[in-house]
Amino acid sequence: MITFVPREKVSKNWILIAPILSIVFTIFFGLLIFTFLGYNPIETLYQIFVSPFSRIDRISDILVKACPLIIIGTGLMLCFKSNVWNIGAEGQFIMGALLAGFIALSFPNIESKFFLLITLVTGFIGGALWAFIPAILKIKLNVNEILVSLMLVYVAMLFIDFIVRGPLRDPMSFGFPLSKPYPEGALINKIPFPGIGFLGQLHYGILFVVLLIPIAWIFVNKTLGGFKINVLGSAPQAAKFAGFSQNSITLTVLLLSGGLAGVAGVIEVSANIGQLQPEVSFGYGFTAIIVAFLGRLNPLGILFAGIIIATVKLGADNAQMTMGIPKVVTGLFEGILLFFLLTGETLQKYKIQWSERK
């Protein structure tokens, strides 16, 4: 019979061991399921975890794929740290991309790259506005933010579909549901490397991640706002006594995470698509939830987690092409990974003890 005994101190070792063990367990159980369903486990393992590293342009594609995951994950980190459950980042991503797309398409002749600042800010506002709905309902009427933010994902998906097939459809698109192409000023270019040329799809949007991670780290660890979020999440009673307003923290983290998801949406569309289409996200908003947890709700951790999860996503694409495995299987790995990560969190605070049944 297993019992859990509280540790006197949170185990430092487990903070690092837990994610690594989780990944090992996840691979083990994932392969077990694959074998059970009749797929070749070694081949699957190779396609999902190794093939993304097989060529240099593929490695750069990992970074491209990790970019939105890290940006959204960083925002979600703030929410989850303060026990606010925003699971609608997918919708905030879409609305950010859509609002920025509307601005971009309103100025069809702009060439200056400074225009990108405007679209990025617009995207932030679009995402933040979408997150404002669950925020205000939560604060004013105590409506469950999990359900509202999730319902708004479906609404956002249908809304962009309507806009792209209706008002913003390009009359020259031969019946395809596509908007006009973005003007030059709203596009994020690929990074040219001297002597090499382009590395896959690697684009300047990655610079935003390079800026975001240190800013997020400083915000969480060195500012009063970050301190409040930490206290509210780990000791809500203490936060109450200290007079921290739960409502203003809820509002702040939802707006910031919505805004960041919106920015991720702008970067994704401006760098990789170049126009609006009915599907812009491919589940980044949901995957980023796993990224935030795998990263231990810590900006540096999220950077690595984003890269790991992006690898698996690309690997799953490869597995779909070569083995015909549907690419939703990434969900299988993400789910198991999350289970074990959360168990690791328990083991940080509790020791396992084997005892005879009474």
Added chain:
Amino acid sequence: MEALILTIIATSIPLLLAATGELIAEKSGVLNLGVEGMMLSGAVGALGAVLWLENPYYGIVAGALSGVLMASIFSIFTINFMTNQVATGLGLTIFATGLTGLAGAPLVGKTIPSLPKIEIFLLSDIPIFGSILFKQDFVAYLSIAIIIFISFFLKYSKSGIILRAVGDDHQSAHSVGYPVKKIRWYATCFGGLCAGIGGAYIPLVLTPHWSEGMTAGRGWIALALVVFASWIPWRIIVGALIFGGITIAQLVGQARGWPIPSQLLSMMPYIATIIALTMISGRLSKNNSVVPASLGKPFFGSQ
């Protein structure tokens, strides 16, 4: 008109079952956000079983078992390993989306026979009402039986009162000697059972073939229904019928060419969920006693 009402009832049954199961889990203090995942598993389990055994009734059993299996995974982690219930529930839905995508891939393009209607002797001959109420399939009758059973169970049976006690104050229930963890395991698995049958109903009656993510958010709407019903079983029937009605209304609207874009019509069930939650939550925050007090909180005791 009669056909319309029958479609509305059929649409509301998966919601009704899933919400009833979740209600029991929540009454015991377990918030399982994996309903969508359990329904998906029920759907794929039912499809697989019917294609294999060629009898729609095995689909119900397979759906129920798939739901219980998913609920057991959730229970191991949240109840025994004391993980965060919200995050684990999300994980379960993500996991099940992947698993069912994988398991459902070989089923794509195959169609299954639908669940037969059962006419109840004499009663089904009553004009109008007869064919609506007494010419339903097995699961429809079952879901009503479950609701009635649950209402009495929670209110009048000793086990039901213990279940509520565990959900309201697990510390006290534990000190009096009730096995909190065991009771939560049972309640969560019952939730999985109902969600699994609810999920199975989708291919068995509504759309007889597999498509990825075919539950389309019904599990999440079921979660909202529990709040909407303020944890009172019979109100789930009302809520489920309203949502069934809204879903069918938008389909009718699309078919009859209402001058509203189809996407905006499709948004209706989701927006209605938000509106319903908002209306109820305002009232609930003034009257907190209906919400199980230990809902979502892990129990750290030994049993």
